[in-house]
Amino acid sequence: MTVGGAADKQPNAQLNSWFVRSGWSKGELARQVNRRARQLGAHHVSTDTSRVRRWLDGEQPREPIPRILSELFSERFGCVVPVEDLGLRPAHQPPAGGDVDLPWAGPQTVEMISEFSRSDLMLGRRGFLGASLALSAGPALIEPMQRWLVPTSPSGAGGAGGSAAGPGPGHPGTRPSRLSEQELELLESTTVMFRQWDNQCGGGLRRKAVVGQLHEVTDLLQESHPEAVGRRLYRVTADLAALAGWMSYDVGLQPTAQKYMVLALHAAKEAGDRPLGAFILSSMSRQMIHLDRPEDALELIHLAQYGSRDTATATTQAMLYALEARAYANMGQVNKCHRAVRAAEDTFTDTRPGEDPSWISFFNEAELHAENAHSYRDLAYVAGRSPAYASLAHPVMEKAVEGFRGDTVHQRAFALNLVGLASVHLLEREPEAAAECTRQAMAVATRIRSERVNTRIRKTTRTAVRDFGDLPAVVELGELISRELPEVAETA
Template identity: 25%
Template sequence: MMGEANLLLAALIERAGLSNAGLAKRVNMLGAEHRLRYDHASVARWIRDGATPRDPGPDLICQVIGEAMRTTVTRADIGMERRPAISSVPLPQLVERATALWRGDQRDKVAGPPAAGAEAVAPVWEWENPPDDIDVAHDGRRQVEPVDVRRLRQLRDRYQEMYRRVGGVPVRPRLIAALNEHAAPLLRDTYDNRTGRELLRAAGGLAALAGVCAYDADQQGLAQRYLFGALRMAKASNDKRFGAYVVALLSTHALHGNQPRLVVQYAEAALRAARGHLGPALAADLHSLAGKAYARMGESDGCQRHMRESELAAARIVLGDEPAEASYVQPGLVETQVAEALRRLGDFSAAQTYADESVRLAGGTHLRGRVHRYAGLALIVAQRGDVDQAVHVGTQMLEYAEGMESGRIRDRVAQVAGALRRHARVPAVAEFLERADTDAQLRGF
């Protein structure tokens, strides 16, 4: 069984100016007493499958690459640690790992499923706990200026709006290119501690959005790796609100993967770690995510507790006072989340009350948000047996979703179609299903 691609090794081989065959030849020369017989195919296997050669192979690889780059290279640097790291990734390794991921993604070399269990919890635990980064200053070729940081933030804002209009699939390649062409060189340039934290905050924002787009394109292992990297950048930036935003994205990702207990761990960690820094918009979203997770587990008390806190936080939101990333928390979002949780618990009447309100407020949100709100209402009225109303609301959902290339929008359309399919003999339902199926085929990827 193939392992996960070793992007760190691939990136360092390229930066050292070596070919696969050249690396193998030099390793064989250094290890002549061990009668090593590596070739370009061996190196390709180390990269593609994440395979690790027997000792002293990894140390010889470090020596060859280190001599070519005139620096010290460790097993961790080439992705061949003797054992998994327990402590937080040091900042220099963070930059290398992040940029290697971006480069590998641009070349379609990234694979592997999402982490689970302790591996999925560790990055959030490390974000929440010491040690912190005392100084993130770096010496490189050119001085990073405030305008460089602003440009990264502007790129994130632009691609976020594109994502909301057309979906993550078409936006993803543009984001990957921006990370490689703009963010990666800046992270290796010269900056002091203050500028460095702002730079890491801006680069992390782009990386987090790339994770969202990977999630929307059904590349879940890749999405998680982007989000973990963004969370480590959030820690280095010393911006607790930004870190909480990334954890909210991880919570959404875990909810999609039907891991409700992990969602609760994530959300409650963010609420705890960012206490005193967290604005009401992100607090409302984190509480609603935890509430939805408790509803998935059938735990009404936990659901109700978090949903109450979510509504209280939402009432304190002042638009414009939240970080740019939290702009997705718009009027009606909490009602959408509460409606979904109540639907899961089987309280359809109360769920519809909240869903009706979320749709009433939908005019002030972006197209993607409208699709989710109308889908939520359509599901509820379909489950209550109001077929005509479900078709009416579902048709509006399809109109808003038209032209979007998005796995999550595809899933929402499929959920509504699935709820109505048992009524397929009703002409209006049959017409809706035909249109939904056609849209699904057009949205396939």
């Protein structure tokens, strides 16, 4: 049985509202709940259409059903949908910070990354959430992340964050490091290669390879190493965990993505690498913008800026300003958005690529144009489809598209900016041009594996069909997307 008490029940208006807007049938929702429950190991859950009907009528399901419904609706709508917003009662209230409020200590960080990556590899299924994983937002997310700035206690085992030079969990610390300089360099270069694959092919193709490499590195961290070697291993761990999080985000696994990025920030602190930590926070900020949480995104960016103000290169600082502009745009803060855009442009003039770490190499001039163009585009949406902001976005978005055209490495960025340009054309009521840009994006999307790209293509096409559905070019585009990129029942 998966049912709670049914006394004094009334129709659940909140759950009904989300359910109707989802477009799912009762049978489809039941199938998705069962599939997700199996992925969580909750094999006792067996839901059918009559059970879903009773939930809608006010029956309170037991865990893990409320959490599963929260995740399914969050993924469907691209925003955080808490259990409470569904009119459901969780079995217990999680502690403040939930899945992101973790101990800031080296051995625990290694153990948590090892266990999480191992579970990911073992389950190996779409929608992996872990035993009790849920998205965190608001103070539950921001407050634990602020502890990234707290100095590490000197009473630890030594090294980066009190453990990099000391023994790993369960090791006496008497064995010398068995890693040579050549092996360390190979680990670092492999991470760079994985990032290139992600940019070129999307997160869906190599995600498990990255998770596997991450798990192997945590095994190395459980041995004794000199402090310098320990710091480098933690840096590799942070880079791989951040990439695993980014790839998970790209394929639509939002809770998994957040957990990896939080763990990556912990590892970056152990490495003593503030700029890498700022970069990880910027990735978390992008996720919050995607989930329509611009206030959270802004808090994360300000935390990144404060924590790396004296150590980050000009390229990293410019990237942070550009994301600050995105957050302000989504909040409708016009003047602050413009100031942040100008700061990004001015700071980027001081960039020296030779001094940049590998993880920021994606932020070239085309990417700068892309971020700023999306800020103007987002302002247009917030301002009620304002043609003035759309006209600001148009030339900058074109620069981004042309900057990525012919770039064989940053294929996903090319596709995303083609879709971005299509959305600007729609704002300017130019449906034929929008359809052409979307077709070009579709051609790229078929060569990569990125649910983020696919989702944006579908969303832009739906807007075109809604607003200009009688035009032949739009009709043909809608048919193409329905045939080649149909909606999926479960986010991959």
